[in-house]
Amino acid sequence: MSALATWDILETSVIGYGKGLNQDSVRTGGTGAATDPVVLAVADGHGSASYPRSDIGARFAAELFAAKGREFGALVRTGRLPWLRDYARYELPEQLVRDWQARVWAHWGRQPGPEGADAPREEVLRLYGSTLVGAVLAPGLFVAWQLGDGDLTVVDPDGRVRLPLAPERAELGDETASLCLPEAWHLVRVHWEPLPEPARAPRLVALSTDGLSKSFASDAGFTEFTSGLYARLASRGLPGIEDDVPRWLEAASRHSGDDTTLALALRAEDGGAGRDGGVAGADPREAWARAPEPARPWGPGAETEAEADPTSDLSDPPSSLSNPGPNLSDPLSERSDPTGGTRNDDEETERP
Amino acid sequence: MSGMLDNGDTLTTGTGETLVVDRLLGQGGQGEVYRVTLPDGSAKALKWYYPESATPQQRRVVEDLVERDFDDERFLWPTAFVDAAPDRFGYLMDVRPDRFRGLPELFRRTVTTSFRELLTACLYTVEAYQALHSRGIAYRDISWGNIFFDPTTGDVLVCDNDNAVVEGDRSGISGTMGFMAPELVRGDPGAMPGTQSDLHSLSVLLFMFLVNHHPFKGARELAIRCLDEHAERRLYGKDPLFIFDPDDPDNRPDPVEHTTARVLWPLVPPSLQKLFTQNFTVGLREPSARVRESQWRDALRAARDAIVECPNCGRPNMTEPGAATPGTCWKDGAPLVLPPRLVVTTPPPRSERHIMLGRAARIHRHHLTAEPTRHDYSDGSLVAELVEHPQKPGRYGLANRSAEAWTGTRSDGTSQRIVPGQTVPLRAGLALELADGARAEVRAR
Structure with missing residues (x-):
């Protein structure tokens, strides 16, 4: 594969406004070299009383992806793209989900809750429910995976912002796919992007939990934020914004009421970060100010509301998660049954 | 975008037509696919190879396929060669209509279909590959990534035909490991991709249509910590074992992890189960014993004609052709009536x-x-x-x-x-x- 520039990485996570526990998790590492691929992972535990262990589930998710992502990055070699693609699309998601569920089950075995160590496995998995967005940047290859909500945002060399893993259809309320669902690997969305020409590789790859995107009134606001973030990174480099990012995320969490986590990798090739100079450095926070209206009102009223119900977490999947997936005794049943699913990217359907 | 071509780029086909790149449609293992516009305003898809795949051998294969001018609506066949440089080339094909969906969507249950359409899709798939084989062409890369089906009719569309070669051609062995015949995965001396190995891949594909699971992914796969290339060679080449092998239960589907396979396999009529079992037991060791397309065709059409609707919920159920007792509905358990x-x-x-x-x-x-x-x-x-x-x-x-x-x-x-x-x-x-x-x-x- 062609040589690829190194990447600078950053991770930040802030607790949701008024919450007592951050149920997001983040892991980052690597430089993008062949021996040290960049691995980014953010996970969002579902929160609320129905998922009391989702902070642990999110941590397991991010940790497992970091390990699997490194393994995957180490497999990248010239001439292996077809095999790697199949591995990325089919094998890794299955391994990831399976390992997460096995780890959760083992954790429950060691530390069972009031339901007891012999509680039904599906119910136990649900207690730890979490989403996951992960990415690997290796020389010549960029791959990302997503299960459930959250965002993968990419900025290209021409400054264009794209969201390669955005679901084709708008999400149904706050329902989301989850690692806790049976055969959840089928629900993993995969972005596959070989990079045969390093100069055309993305400049910025950002992963965030939905606490960030939900803080904007529109998708355009979120895209504008990313664009501004990139401009600022391009002019100041990572060190120039490291102190600012937590404050931006705190502002976001006040809008969304949710834990907010960001992991990003900035390509440091050809002068890269902090050396472009002169790029109009719009403060990303201006995007919030320009947004027509915040997703949730903020100010005294909203704060009171949040305080009154600190568990009111918009990222909570709906109560329908009590039946989190297909009825396993009925494998042909629809997986997007609005009363039983947690889908966010698929059509409602049923086989007649 | 980070694709190799930009929107608005122009390229020329082998017949002198100028095409304009509209947008990137997707990226695969060998190259990228763009939507392009021809001078007459029609839209086509352009496959453009990555440098590592743009080999002289690949060029020869594609040029040969274009020359064959294989006119069959079941295939997205290369229709024109597009050349920019010795290591920068691709080919034109039709754009895949939206009605055709991939198997992953079936597995996610995001398409509406029934056993009737699935059996139809299986039958059409068999006949599509049979049409290729009858012309002396081996597809060599049959996998679930290359077949699309219309869930409302069962129509199929075979894509990525650029690895198909004339039977006996020694152009690089390729394929998706999980679908490759064991002798090819192992790299046995003298083993070459051809019709016999296609028959193995076809059986895997049919199994995935009907059972929504890979026939070798059972308990043994779960015991593998990292399913890397080495592990895949063992699972699919050196030591493949059918998850429903009647004589060896060592690789049975896991009760927790493989529920779909465990539930769907019993719904498959015994006549089809028998063919799968033949292919994934003796057929693994003896390529000549693999189920032929005509056998699949006969069994699939008979199974399709034997579908019975549940008297209670109306859902189509597969039944064994000629059986006196049709069993119960997969959906609601109601007794079926012939x-x-x-x-x-x-x-x-x-x-x-x-x-x-x-x-x-x-x-x-x-x-x-x-x-x-x-x-x-x-x-x-x-x-x-x-x-x-x-x-x-x-x-x-x-x-x-x-x-x-x-x-x-x-x-x-x-x-x-x-x-x-x-x-x-x-x-x-x-x-x-x-x-x-x-x-x-x-x-x-």
């Missing part, structure tokens, strides 16, 4: 088709032929269908949708003529003289 059947006897060489006369029963032209070149379940090939009497609910008849009149003979010996558009009441013992010497008889069971 409807009357139409036994069609084709003109010589005589063969019988047993078609369950359920509510959706339809008889097509291929039912009247012993060796149809293709099966076609579309409206255009309809010969007869079961209809309910418009004024007398509950009474059914067989409507003549063909262009020829039938002669019907009742069990009491009286006869009648049924012209196109007319319906003959359904009665046990009714015999029909259909077109071109085909006969049919209604049997109560």
Whole structure:
């Protein structure tokens, strides 16, 4: 594969406004070299009383992806793209989900809750429910995976912002796919992007939990934020914004009421970060100010509301998660049954 | 975008046509696919190879495929070579219509379909590859990534045909590991991709259509910590074991992890189970023992004709052709009831088709032929269908949708003529003289 520039990485996570526990998790590492691929992972535990262990589930998710992502990055070699693609699309998601569920089950075995160590496995998995967005940047290859909500945002060399893993259809309320669902690997969305020409590789790859995107009134606001973030990174480099990012995320969490986590990798090739100079450095926070209206009102009223119900977490999947997936005794049943699913990217359907 | 081409780039086909790149449609293992516009305004898809795949060998294969001008709507075949430099080339093909969906969508249950359409898709898939093989072409990379199907009709579309070569061509062995014949995965001396290895890949694909799971992914796979290339070679090449091998339970599907396979396999009619078992046991070791396309075709069409709707929920159920007891509905567990059947006897060489006369029963032209070149379940090939009497609910008849009149003979010996558009009441013992010497008889069971 062609040589690829190194990447600078950053991770930040802030607790949701008024919450007592951050149920997001983040892991980052690597430089993008062949021996040290960049691995980014953010996970969002579902929160609320129905998922009391989702902070642990999110941590397991991010940790497992970091390990699997490194393994995957180490497999990248010239001439292996077809095999790697199949591995990325089919094998890794299955391994990831399976390992997460096995780890959760083992954790429950060691530390069972009031339901007891012999509680039904599906119910136990649900207690730890979490989403996951992960990415690997290796020389010549960029791959990302997503299960459930959250965002993968990419900025290209021409400054264009794209969201390669955005679901084709708008999400149904706050329902989301989850690692806790049976055969959840089928629900993993995969972005596959070989990079045969390093100069055309993305400049910025950002992963965030939905606490960030939900803080904007529109998708355009979120895209504008990313664009501004990139401009600022391009002019100041990572060190120039490291102190600012937590404050931006705190502002976001006040809008969304949710834990907010960001992991990003900035390509440091050809002068890269902090050396472009002169790029109009719009403060990303201006995007919030320009947004027509915040997703949730903020100010005294909203704060009171949040305080009154600190568990009111918009990222909570709906109560329908009590039946989190297909009825396993009925494998042909629809997986997007609005009363039983947690889908966010698929059509409602049923086989007649 | 980080693709190799920019929107607005222009390229020239081998026949001198200029095309304009519209946008990147997707990125694969060998190259990228763009939507492009031709001078006449029509849209096509352009596959553009990554440098590592743009080899002289690949160039030769694609140029050969374009020259073959294989005109078959079941394939997105390379139609024109597009050349920019020795290591920068690609080819044009038609754009895949939206109605065709991938198997991953089936596994996610994000498409609406039924066993009837799935069996149709399997049958069409078999016939598509048979059409290639009959022309001396081996596909070499049959996998679930290359086949798309219409969940409402079962129509199939085979994509990524740029690895197909003339049988015996030694152009680089390729394929998706989980679909490759074991002898190719192992790299046995003398093993070459060809029709025999395609038959293995085809069986894996059919299994995934019907069981939604890989036939070798059972307990053994779960024991692998990292399913890397080495582990895959063991799983698919050195030591493959069918998850439902009747003599070796070592690789059974896991009760927790492989629930779909465990539930769907028993729904597959025994006649099809037998073919899968043959292919994934003795066929693994003896390529010559693999199930041929004609065997698949016969078993699949018989299974499709034997589908029975649940009397309670109406959902189609697969039943074993010729079985006296149809079992229970997969959806609600209600006992299934065998409807009357139409036994069609084709003109010589005589063969019988047993078609369950359920509510959706339809008889097509291929039912009247012993060796149809293709099966076609579309409206255009309809010969007869079961209809309910418009004024007398509950009474059914067989409507003549063909262009020829039938002669019907009742069990009491009286006869009648049924012209196109007319319906003959359904009665046990009714015999029909259909077109071109085909006969049919209604049997109560």
